[in-house]
Amino acid sequence: MKTVSYSVPNISCMHCVHTIQTEVADVKGVKSVKADLPTKMVEIVFDEPANEEQIKALLTEIEYPVAA
Numbered sequence: 356m357k358t359v360s361y362s363v364p365n366i367s368c369m370h371c372v373h374t375i376q377t378e379v380a381d382v383k384g385v386k387s388v389k390a391d392l393p394t395k396m397v398e399i400v401f402d403e404p405a406n407e408e409q410i411k412a413l414l415t416e417i418e419y420p421v422a423a
């Protein structure tokens with residue numbers, strides 16, 4: 356099990372938070388997703404077969420790219 360924390364600058368309202376949580380939770384292997392509006396951070400707990408590359412690619416695809 357792995358926990359990652361990403362800065363996602365595009366988070367601007369509760370709708371963003373909801374979209375991110377719903378989309379990332381659908382990835383196989385993801386255990387929990389917590390997006391936070393005030394800090395614009397997303398904390399994700401996952402296990403195989405999920406991986407960071409895949410999660411970051413998904414966030415980019417839904418227009419919430421992780422800050423470099």
Ligand SMILES: [Cu+2]
Nearest residue numbers: 367368370371
């Ligand atoms: Cu929003």
